[in-house]
Amino acid sequence: xxxxxxxxxxxxxxxxxxxxxxxxxxxxxxxxxxxxxxxxxxxxxxxxxxxxxxxxxxxxxxxxxxxxxxxxxxxxxxxxxxxxxxxxxxxxxxxxxxxxxxxxxxxxxxxxxxxxxxxxxxxxxxxxxxxxxxxxxxxxxxxxxxxxxxxxxxxxxxxxxxxxxxxxxxxxxxxxxxxxxxxxxxxxxxxxxxxxxxxxxxxxxxxxxxxxxxxxxxxxxxxxxxxxxxxxxxxxxxxxxxxxxxxxxxxxxxxxxxxxxxxxxxxxxxxxxxxxxxxxxxxxxxxxxxxxxxxxxxxxxxxxxxxxxxxxxxxxxxxxxxxxxxxxxxxxxxxxxxxxxxxxxxxxxxxxxxxxxxxxxxxxxxxxxxxxxxxxxxxxxxxxxxxxxxxxxxxxxxxxxxxxxxx
Numbered sequence: 001x002x003x004x005x006x007x008x009x010x011x012x013x014x015x016x017x018x019x020x021x022x023x024x025x026x027x028x029x030x031x032x033x034x035x036x037x038x039x040x041x042x043x044x045x046x047x048x049x050x051x052x053x054x055x056x057x058x059x060x061x062x063x064x065x066x067x068x069x070x071x072x073x074x075x076x077x078x079x080x081x082x083x084x085x086x087x088x089x090x091x092x093x094x095x096x097x098x099x100x101x102x103x104x105x106x107x108x109x110x111x112x113x114x115x116x117x118x119x120x121x122x123x124x125x126x127x128x129x130x131x132x133x134x135x136x137x138x139x140x141x142x143x144x145x146x147x148x149x150x151x152x153x154x155x156x157x158x159x160x161x162x163x164x165x166x167x168x169x170x171x172x173x174x175x176x177x178x179x180x181x182x183x184x185x186x187x188x189x190x191x192x193x194x195x196x197x198x199x200x201x202x203x204x205x206x207x208x209x210x211x212x213x214x215x216x217x218x219x220x221x222x223x224x225x226x227x228x229x230x231x232x233x234x235x236x237x238x239x240x241x242x243x244x245x246x247x248x249x250x251x252x253x254x255x256x257x258x259x260x261x262x263x264x265x266x267x268x269x270x271x272x273x274x275x276x277x278x279x280x281x282x283x284x285x286x287x288x289x290x291x292x293x294x295x296x297x298x299x300x301x302x303x304x305x306x307x308x309x310x311x312x313x314x315x316x317x318x319x320x321x322x323x324x325x326x327x328x329x330x331x332x333x334x335x336x337x338x339x340x341x342x343x344x345x346x347x348x349x350x351x352x353x354x355x356x357x358x359x360x361x362x363x364x365x366x367x368x369x370x371x372x373x374x375x376x377x378x379x380x381x382x383x384x385x386x387x388x389x390x391x392x393x394x395x396x397x398x399x400x401x402x403x404x405x406x407x
Contacts, residue, residue, distance in 0.1 A: 044187050058187050087222075088112060119218065135255045201236045201238050209238050222251075390404070
């Protein structure tokens with residue numbers, strides 16, 4: 001006799017598990033309690049089988065989808081405009097199919113998301129991003145003058161790719177491209193463009209990235225106003241050029257990109273210089289440099305000629321003659337100065353000689369004075385120092401002699 005099954009999921013154990021049928025019925029009962037609701041998405045796949053249509057409804061912002069069934073009459077009421085990629089809102093009731101274990105949405109009504117409503121949402125997002133500063137000119141990075149390699153994100157075998165590549169190589173033949181071909185229309189556009197952007201941004205040799213697409217309807221260009229894609233471009237470290245649609249088209253990618261090109265052809269003109277124009281500028285610069293050099297040479301030649309034709313240079317010996325006269329004059333002045341200094345020195349020497357003679361003891365002796373000394377040579381200054389028996393020596397102007405004192 002088997003044990004009864006637990007009624008609550010929390011009561012199940014390894015010994016008393018729920019069989020698959022039990023779990024499926026429980027999920028079905030839970031889903032059946034959900035009320036019908038409105039859900040928005042993009043139609044990815046659309047198959048008509050008799051009176052029932054099967055479609056996949058994908059979230060336009062991320063890779064999530066739901067299966068939806070709808071009466072063929074519901075889709076027929078929407079007209080021929082209903083197709084893959086169409087943005088719709090669906091009023092549906094969730095249904096869980098117990099045999100397959102899958103969740104379906106049973107659609108009751110399907111409506112188009114109007115262009116006006118989509119544009120209003122884009123405008124709201126535009127204001128939000130602007131308030132965050134993502135469109136500020138200060139965030140724009142300059143493009144390199146001549147990038148080593150240009151990254152290009154564009155549609156598969158598209159005219160936009162040819163326009164960018166051919167026009168760029170026409171302007172600069174050696175330009176190199178790193179191309180990523182992706183979906184540029186439809187529900188996978190945001191995912192594929194974002195992935196390609198991340199790949200190119202990670203390559204060090206890629207110095208600028210161009211996102212290019214030809215013109216299209218407002219709905220076709222909506223992926224390039226997607227918030228996730230716009231923020232991915234804003235976060236890229238490599239400068240990005242937006243070349244989406246024509247000049248009148250203005251997806252949000254244009255505002256956040258570092259440079260906006262009006263068309264893919266214009267993007268080619270933005271990312272690489274025109275070799276013919278650059279060569280012309282180089283030639284013009286060389287011409288101006290040569291003209292300036294010739295003008296300088298002519299000016300210096302005229303100055304040299306004017307110097308050579310001065311009177312001082314008319315006779316080449318004049319310069320030597322003038323300098324010789326200056327040397328002779330300097331020599332004369334030098335001799336005169338030396339002679340003057342010698343005469344002054346001689347006068348001073350005579351004056352000093354006269355002073356020396358006037359102060360010399362010999363001059364005093366010549367005037368009749370004498371010097372009296374003891375026998376030991378000491379000069380006699382006082383009569384009391386003389387011994388009556390002592391012999392003194394007297395020095396006069398012309399010799400000396402001995403004397404004895406008189407008592």
